[in-house]
């Protein structure tokens with residue numbers, strides 16, 4: 001007999017997924033964490049293993065999965081450019097076949113499903129800030145396309161399973177998120193800058209550093225994801241989840257230098273192809289629908305993230 005909700009988190013051993021598993025367990029749920037450990041690790045969820053309501057399963061979501069659950073958070077997918085471009089065909093398969101399998105599972109079990117989509121569906125945006133009604137400016141054949149188009153197709157599948165089969169869907173468009181347990185070598189800007197600062201290496205700015213991003217601390221994001229999952233049946237999204245505070249990459253570098261007290265210098269490297277010029281979420285819909293907005297300021301979130309990477313660095 002099951003009294004607690006049974007919640008599956010795919011990609012649950014990853015950065016965001018591991019915080020989500022932790023929070024759902026705190027709320028009393030039974031949590032099934034499904035992960036193929038491509039970028040996630042057992043150590044991200046090691047502290048949950050003793051909890052009798054937690055289960056970890058090695059599985060690749062591109063293959064069918066038959067389990068009985070009440071809710072699905074479909075987070076599985078590498079999220080950093082280095083990792084999603086390592087095997088781009090597998091990235092598209094993870095988003096597309098993964099969504100088909102998880103939506104098929106949701107259809108059979110009548111589970112609710114939340115799809116982790118991304119601000120990358122807006123591509124290099126022509127409107128600023130980005131609101132959900134914007135259809136995006138995405139290159140379909142470039143090096144980022146496996147990620148962007150895979151996620152766009154996953155959104156399409158969600159809405160078609162909803163319209164055609166009545167599956168209860170929630171689509172979250174997640175903007176740049178950072179915090180402890182980010183992979184130190186995944187090439188994302190926050191982890192790169194902090195690791196470079198701690199090692200006393202040059203801080204690598206791609207391009208002139210005038211491109212902008214909006215950085216959301218992982219605790220805030222997890223609040224938003226759980227809030228969205230628990231909205232009324234009619235709410236499907238898509239809903240932007242992110243922090244509207246916008247910073248240039250150069251500003252971020254300077255803040256990391258100041259906060260770590262490093263002697264590292266800024267150096268410029270070529271800007272990767274199709275790198276979006278700017279990005280900032282319009283979160284009106286999330287505010288109105290979920291009563292949600294980020295609470296953690298960049299400086300406070302960076303402090304916690306730097307502390308995590310310091311420990312990792314000290315441990316060698």
Ligand code: NAD
Pocket residue numbers: 010011012013014015016017034035036037038039040041059060061062074075076077078079080094098116117118119173174175176177178183
């Ligand atoms: P992450 O790489 O740390 O986590 C992804 C997890 O998915 C990893 O544990 C990985 O092993 C697992 N995974 C990958 N392919 C899989 C497969 N085929 N089957 C099973 N598991 C698989 O990344 P993250 O930052 O935690 O991102 C989680 C989700 O949020 C992703 O879907 C990502 O696209 C989305 N997202 C993240 C951000 C961000 O800034 N971190 C922004 C937008 C969207």
Ligand code: UDP
Pocket residue numbers: 063064065066067100101102103104105106107108109
């Ligand atoms: N699927 C799954 N788990 C389930 C139910 C379905 O992995 O509990 C997979 C199934 O193998 C199929 C996909 O989800 O490949 C889509 O399922 P759907 O029922 O929509 O399609 P069909 O089985 O009719 O092709």
Ligand code: UDP
Pocket residue numbers: 080081176187188189190192193204205206207211213249271272275276
């Ligand atoms: N970036 C950078 N130096 C780095 C890593 C990234 O200047 O060492 C830039 C990158 O070109 C992009 C921004 O920082 O403009 C955010 O990059 P990230 O890969 O973290 O996320 P995304 O591009 O997917 O938003």
